[in-house]
Amino acid sequence: VQMFVAELDYRFIGKILIVTVPVVAVIILDSIREDPIFVDLIFKDYMITRIKDLVIQDPSSETYYQTMKSISAISSGQLTGKGLYQGTLNQLSYLPEPQNDFIFSIVCEELGFIGAVLIIILFGLLVWRGFVIGMKAPDKFGSMLAIGLTGQIGLQVAFNVAVVTNTIPNTGISLPFFSYGGTS
Numbered sequence: 001v002q003m004f005v006a007e008l009d010y011r012f013i014g015k016i017l018i019v020t021v022p023v024v025a026v027i028i029l030d031s032i033r034e035d036p037i038f039v040d041l042i043f044k045d046y047m048i049t050r051i052k053d054l055v056i057q058d059p060s061s062e063t064y065y066q067t068m069k070s071i072s073a074i075s076s077g078q079l080t081g082k083g084l085y086q087g088t089l090n091q092l093s094y095l096p097e098p099q100n101d102f103i104f105s106i107v108c109e110e111l112g113f114i115g116a117v118l119i120i121i122l123f124g125l126l127v128w129r130g131f132v133i134g135m136k137a138p139d140k141f142g143s144m145l146a147i148g149l150t151g152q153i154g155l156q157v158a159f160n161v162a163v164v165t166n167t168i169p170n171t172g173i174s175l176p177f178f179s180y181g182g183t184s
Helices: 010-031 044-058 065-077 105-137 140-164
Strands: none
Touching: 010 044, 065 105, 065 140, 105 140
């Protein structure tokens, strides 16, 4: 986000993508092999397990357990949810440590699809207003600061929702303003 604000040459970004996309594809394909070549050199064992869990989705895997339970919590909320503080999956220790990285699945269980969409819309409005403020800032530093901070929040929300919905591997990224702890 900061590079776009700083008006980096788009051809440079294109060159980086031309190199990065095939490398990432080779690493992902290599990770699902029984005898990986490159992955063992680049990643630690727990990272490889998370990538395999995303691609293969083995229910017997220990690291896939939390993601599986998260999907169950999201689906149990249905359209309108069970009601605020009426979710059962987080109270029965069905979903381990729900107050941290997987708080969005509890939001989906208690507020349903409508509540989850509303929260995503509110985050979208926050990011949009932050970008507008950044674009109208009187100097380059103020613009980069506002857009950089807003971009950080927006990307963190996107990554957290993607992890909770099993779109990307579990990364341990918290949901801003929701997750437990001072860092959120």
